Amino acid sequence: MQESLRDPGDNPDRDGLLNLIEYALDTNPTASTSSAFQNSLSADHKVQLTFLRARSELTYEVLASSDLTNWTVISTDPGAVGQQVTVTDTTALDTGTKRFLRLRVTSP
Numbered sequence: 001m002q003e004s005l006r007d008p009g010d011n012p013d014r015d016g017l018l019n020l021i022e023y024a025l026d027t028n029p030t031a032s033t034s035s036a037f038q039n040s041l042s043a044d045h046k047v048q049l050t051f052l053r054a055r056s057e058l059t060y061e062v063l064a065s066s067d068l069t070n071w072t073v074i075s076t077d078p079g080a081v082g083q084q085v086t087v088t089d090t091t092a093l094d095t096g097t098k099r100f101l102r103l104r105v106t107s108p
């Protein structure tokens with residue numbers, strides 16, 4: 001990898017995942033990654049996000065929003081390190097309600 005593209009905030013493979021996220025999910029930072037997250041819907045109509053919690057030293061937070069502006073942390077460090085973890089939204093999808101989940105990873 002080029003020296004200039006090694007920072008955690010870089011994205012040399014242009015797949016939408018920054019190097020920090022690629023590291024956090026154990027995906028390849030130099031190859032486009034399409035399957036880093038899986039989205040699904042629970043039986044009671046709540047959005048679910050599944051990902052690999054690959055690193056013990058990072059903090060994983062899942063945030064939820066209805067408007068992409070106001071975000072609420074709904075889960076911090078879910079599951080166990082080295083496992084595929086699934087986080088379920090706190091609010092069900094009702095008619096006219098949109099819900100968005102995203103992952104935030106921070107290093108100490």
Ligand SMILES: [Ca+2]
Pocket residue numbers: 010011012013014015016017018019022029
């Ligand atoms: Ca990337």
Ligand SMILES: [Ca+2]
Pocket residue numbers: 013015017022027028029030031032033
């Ligand atoms: Ca990648």
